[in-house]
Amino acid sequence: MLSNLKPQSPDKILMLVEEFKADTRQGKIDLGVGVYKNPEGVTPVMRAVKTAEQRIWEAETTKSYTNLSGEPEFRSAMAKMVLGDVPTDRLASLATVGGTGAVRQGLELARLANPDVTVHVSDPTWPNHLSIMKFMGVPFVEYRYFDNETRDVDFDAMKEDVAKAVKGDIVLLHGCCHNPTGANLTPEQWEEIAALLEKSGAIPLIDLAYQGFGDGLEADAAATRLLASRLPEVLVAASCSKNFGIYRERTGNLIVLSDNTADRDQSQGSLAFLNRQTYSFPPDHGARIVSTILNDEGLRADWAAELEEIRSGMLALREQLASDLRDLTNSERFDFIARHRGMFSRLGATPEQVQKLKTDSAVYMVGDSRLNIAGLNRNTVPLLARAIIEAGI
Ligand code: LMR
Numbered sequence: 001m002l003s004n005l006k007p008q009s010p011d012k013i014l015m016l017v018e019e020f021k022a023d024t025r026q027g028k029i030d031l032g033v034g035v036y037k038n039p040e041g042v043t044p045v046m047r048a049v050k051t052a053e054q055r056i057w058e059a060e061t062t063k064s065y066t067n068l069s070g071e072p073e074f075r076s077a078m079a080k081m082v083l084g085d086v087p088t089d090r091l092a093s094l095a096t097v098g099g100t101g102a103v104r105q106g107l108e109l110a111r112l113a114n115p116d117v118t119v120h121v122s123d124p125t126w127p128n129h130l131s132i133m134k135f136m137g138v139p140f141v142e143y144r145y146f147d148n149e150t151r152d153v154d155f156d157a158m159k160e161d162v163a164k165a166v167k168g169d170i171v172l173l174h175g176c177c178h179n180p181t182g183a184n185l186t187p188e189q190w191e192e193i194a195a196l197l198e199k200s201g202a203i204p205l206i207d208l209a210y211q212g213f214g215d216g217l218e219a220d221a222a223a224t225r226l227l228a229s230r231l232p233e234v235l236v237a238a239s240c241s242k243n244f245g246i247y248r249e250r251t252g253n254l255i256v257l258s259d260n261t262a263d264r265d266q267s268q269g270s271l272a273f274l275n276r277q278t279y280s281f282p283p284d285h286g287a288r289i290v291s292t293i294l295n296d297e298g299l300r301a302d303w304a305a306e307l308e309e310i311r312s313g314m315l316a317l318r319e320q321l322a323s324d325l326r327d328l329t330n331s332e333r334f335d336f337i338a339r340h341r342g343m344f345s346r347l348g349a350t351p352e353q354v355q356k357l358k359t360d361s362a363v364y365m366v367g368d369s370r371l372n373i374a375g376l377n378r379n380t381v382p383l384l385a386r387a388i389i390e391a392g393i
Pocket of ligand 1: 013032033034035126128179
């Protein structure tokens, strides 16, 4: 039987991680996978996470199963962080295995509710969105999103395509810090998307993987909150991997808002069912770290301060890179790097230019020219700027 297995196409982002590791050149620069690194190139355990882990270790008396949907403390703390005011009469939620698990369970829920669901997804998007939907057999269509000339959102095209979604469809949106482009909607444009969805009755599934990495914890949740306030039904897949730096703990939360308590209760039951069918109980350690931090004033403040340092550090690197490229090209061609938000920017380079960066300068970025700003530091920014020019970008 096993000889029937066919090779799966490898994940391009994860392949790049291996390729980078195998490169023996001194001074190689990793701008691949979306993992935060400090200026020393280390992905640190955040201070509040360490303290929370210590407290959990001291207080925990059992490792028995928790709740099928996850610990209520975690889920309510997450709902508060994401939504601000929590509409408990509308809210169902699920602790999941990372943000990816939340996306997957969100799609599973949509398919349970509507077996004929079509998902509308931005072109481009996180490649694993497409891979998961292909694997599940969920039909999807792409909506135009990125203007390769301006490196900003092609909003007219996006609106035209999102308007094609009909009632019962899902529109997958990046709540902030679009992956892979770094180009995001303005608050006014989000209003227009809300109006379009209001009109069509299509439901947003908001992937919120980088809250706190763009314009701040509150600002990055604004689009999600707007849609939650305007639309009767909203799904949010929130990840704690990046903003809590707990990548390997696999901590995510799926929020489902419905417009009445009967649908809320039915949704909650279906969510618990989905966890049971997939992996039974969700992992608890990461979720417990998050709720320990969010429910303690001091820890929360320390965590938020460290997250803010990370965010402003990335913004400074964006400014520096844009400014170095301004000097080198004597133009404003690369100013979009400073305008983009989050971990990523799409340079708009050709695959050959991306390959040249790797071969000639040991700079690794994803083949679509997505670079991870957090892979840089003050010293490597000028090297990258020069390499970009040398690669003819
Ligand atoms: C990324 O886009 O690099 C991250 O979301 C990590 C991943 O799993 O792909």
